[in-house]
Amino acid sequence: xxxxxxxxxxxxxxxxxxxxxxxxxxxxxxxxxxxxxxxxxxxxxxxxxxxxxxxxxxxxxxxxxxxxxxxxxxxxxxxxxxxxxxxxxxxxxxxxxxxxxxxxxxxxxxxxxxxxxxxxxxxxxxxxxxxxxxxxxxxxxxxxxxxxxxxxxxxxxxxxxxxxxxxxxxxxxxxxxxxxxxxxxxxxxxxxxxxxxxxxxxxxxxxxxxxxxxxxxxxxxxxxxxxxxxxxxxxxxxxxxxxxxxxxxxxxxxxxxxxxxxxxxxxxxxxxxxxxxxxxxxxxxxxxxxxxxxxxxxxxxxxxxxxxxxxxxx
Amino acid sequence: xxxxxxxxxxxxxxxxxxxxxxxxxxxxxxxxxxxxxxxxxxxxxxxxxxxxxxxxxxxxxxxxxxxxxxxxxxxxxxxxxxxxxxxxxxxxxxxxxxxxxxxxxxxxxxxxxxxxxxxxxxxxxxxxxxxxxxxxxxxxxxxxxxxxxxxxxxxxxxxxxxxxxxxxxxxxxxxxxxxxxxxxxxxxxxxxxxxxxxxxxxxxxxxxxxxxxxx
Numbered sequence: 001x002x003x004x005x006x007x008x009x010x011x012x013x014x015x016x017x018x019x020x021x022x023x024x025x026x027x028x029x030x031x032x033x034x035x036x037x038x039x040x041x042x043x044x045x046x047x048x049x050x051x052x053x054x055x056x057x058x059x060x061x062x063x064x065x066x067x068x069x070x071x072x073x074x075x076x077x078x079x080x081x082x083x084x085x086x087x088x089x090x091x092x093x094x095x096x097x098x099x100x101x102x103x104x105x106x107x108x109x110x111x112x113x114x115x116x117x118x119x120x121x122x123x124x125x126x127x128x129x130x131x132x133x134x135x136x137x138x139x140x141x142x143x144x145x146x147x148x149x150x151x152x153x154x155x156x157x158x159x160x161x162x163x164x165x166x167x168x169x170x171x172x173x174x175x176x177x178x179x180x181x182x183x184x185x186x187x188x189x190x191x192x193x194x195x196x197x198x199x200x201x202x203x204x205x206x207x208x209x210x211x212x213x214x215x216x217x218x219x220x221x222x223x224x225x226x227x228x229x230x231x232x233x234x235x236x237x238x239x240x241x242x243x244x245x246x247x248x249x250x251x252x253x254x255x256x257x258x259x260x261x262x263x264x265x266x267x268x269x270x271x272x273x274x275x276x277x278x279x280x281x282x283x284x285x286x287x288x289x290x291x292x293x294x295x296x297x298x299x300x301x302x303x304x305x306x307x308x309x310x311x312x313x314x
Numbered sequence: 315x316x317x318x319x320x321x322x323x324x325x326x327x328x329x330x331x332x333x334x335x336x337x338x339x340x341x342x343x344x345x346x347x348x349x350x351x352x353x354x355x356x357x358x359x360x361x362x363x364x365x366x367x368x369x370x371x372x373x374x375x376x377x378x379x380x381x382x383x384x385x386x387x388x389x390x391x392x393x394x395x396x397x398x399x400x401x402x403x404x405x406x407x408x409x410x411x412x413x414x415x416x417x418x419x420x421x422x423x424x425x426x427x428x429x430x431x432x433x434x435x436x437x438x439x440x441x442x443x444x445x446x447x448x449x450x451x452x453x454x455x456x457x458x459x460x461x462x463x464x465x466x467x468x469x470x471x472x473x474x475x476x477x478x479x480x481x482x483x484x485x486x487x488x489x490x491x492x493x494x495x496x497x498x499x500x501x502x503x504x505x506x507x508x509x510x511x512x513x514x515x516x517x518x519x520x521x522x523x524x525x526x527x528x529x
Contacts, residue, residue, distance in 0.1 A: 017410060024395065024411040031416075033448045038398035066398075298398070303408035 003115040003124045004296055007135040007171040012178050019143050021295035028065065038302045039068035042099040049075040049105045054262055054286055055127050059102045062293035086110060090119035098122045100301045108132035123300040131165050137261050138171035140292040142179060144285050145216050148257050153180035158210050160186045160242060161220030161269050164193055168261045169220055173201045186210050188242065190231040207242055211251040218259040219244050219270045235268060245271040257281050331503035335477055340498045343476030347458050348380035350474050351427055360425040360453060363391040366442055367412035369431035372493040373460055377429060390417030399441035421450040431489040433459040436470035461500055463487050
């Protein structure tokens with residue numbers, strides 16, 4: 001594995017390796033010294049062309065806990081606002097010797113371009129590209145579900161909300177189906193992609209019918225910033241039909257958990273009572289995110305790769 | 315699942331494997347080590363056993379059982395993965411991590427006895443000492459190994475040795491334990507010739523990886 005661009009690129013063995021490695025990384029959080037020497041001397045660049053709080057901080061914490069040097073780049077306040085192209089930015093990073101580039105971009109496919117263009121030698125991790133994919137989010141969701149539900153084989157997982165604009169939904173559907181889960185996507189017809197036939201999941205427009213058959217339910221954020229037009233008549237109508245409140249939550253089986261990738265619109269897709277309830281694992285998802293990103297960075301960057309010239313230190 | 319630190323594939327035809335310790339030899343050595351640990355530390359009180367995966371974990375559990383039989387109480391026992399502390403981490407493809415399990419009481423102020431199967435270059439133990447330093451500050455660290463095969467590359471020695479086994483660098487020492495393998499045995503065999511760098515037997519022979527299987 002050289003890059004992590006899509007959750008769909010991961011085989012079941014790859015996914016299990018990442019999840020198992022993250023399990024070991026997570027125990028680090030309980031130690032007095034939260035530091036491992038695995039990436040000493042490696043440089044990780046967080047290349048963020050889009051706003052992000054938790055993903056960027058999570059990757060930064062992960063890289064630092066592995067002793068890598070971290071350079072944070074955000075498009076605001078950089079030469080990108082002067083019109084620098086992605087290529088020139090990439091060449092600059094290459095000249096600085098970036099071993100790993102964590103890229104978030106508003107355009108789908110930007111990390112793929114970075115990885116395949118030859119501009120960069122380092123490993124590229126997709127930290128969310130447009131409406132395409134967000135593989136580390138899917139991995140941390142799967143990790144969180146696995147910790148609560150055990151093996152995901154045959155588990156019924158429901159993803160609710162703005163699937164059309166959601167890279168989280170796409171990555172989750174791909175990864176969860178790889179891991180053997182039965183995924184159902186629930187959304188208003190206007191917020192589903194036109195052609196869902198290539199997605200390895202079921203679809204439904206009826207949340208109430210799906211909840212009793214769910215071991216985990218993942219609420220997606222309604223992404224108003226990506227909505228140029230009206231996808232539903234009003235926020236209240238959306239909330240009434242697709243929002244998760246305590247009454248809907250009561251329909252879930254006893255062991256079922258509630259996830260949300262954040263940031264939440266409390267009162268919109270998820271009510272505050274649900275977000276703060278004992279079934280909610282939303283805060284734990286953030287903790288697990290650091291462990292997953294440590295695992296990904298460790299597996300991508302710790303070993304040799306053909307592009308770095310290491311002298312043997314024997 | 316993951317490849318064990320010691321290889322245990324059956325050596326090929328040109329190597330004549332011989333068993334240097336059988337099940338009862340291993341059993342006696344571990345009983346003696348358990349007694350030596352108790353004697354040296356005046357009882358089981360300060361002792362925490364940490365096995366180095368894979369085989370060291372099984373050996374640590376066996377030593378724990380023997381200490382329990384003598385003292386009537388169990389000593390805290392865990393495992394310590396040193397993968398991320400190895401000095402060759404950047405020279406080989408990324409390796410899967412093994413499980414680290416520090417006993418609930420921690421290691422601060424305790425006597426940590428590291429347990430491993432084969433002591434060779436000493437690099438694993440150096441990595442383990444670094445790993446321990448990130449977890450706590452034990453009163454002392456001691457080292458128990460089933461086999462000391464010599465060829466140290468670092469100033470490290472074992473406190474408790476099951477068997478000193480003079481070996482040549484072209485030989486490979488393999489520990490089999492029933493927890494992981496068919497039977498208890500320590501087997502010595504010629505290293506199957508793979509790469510020229512492997513056969514020459516010196517660490518400076520130009521191969522990127524250290525020669526020893528068990529570093």
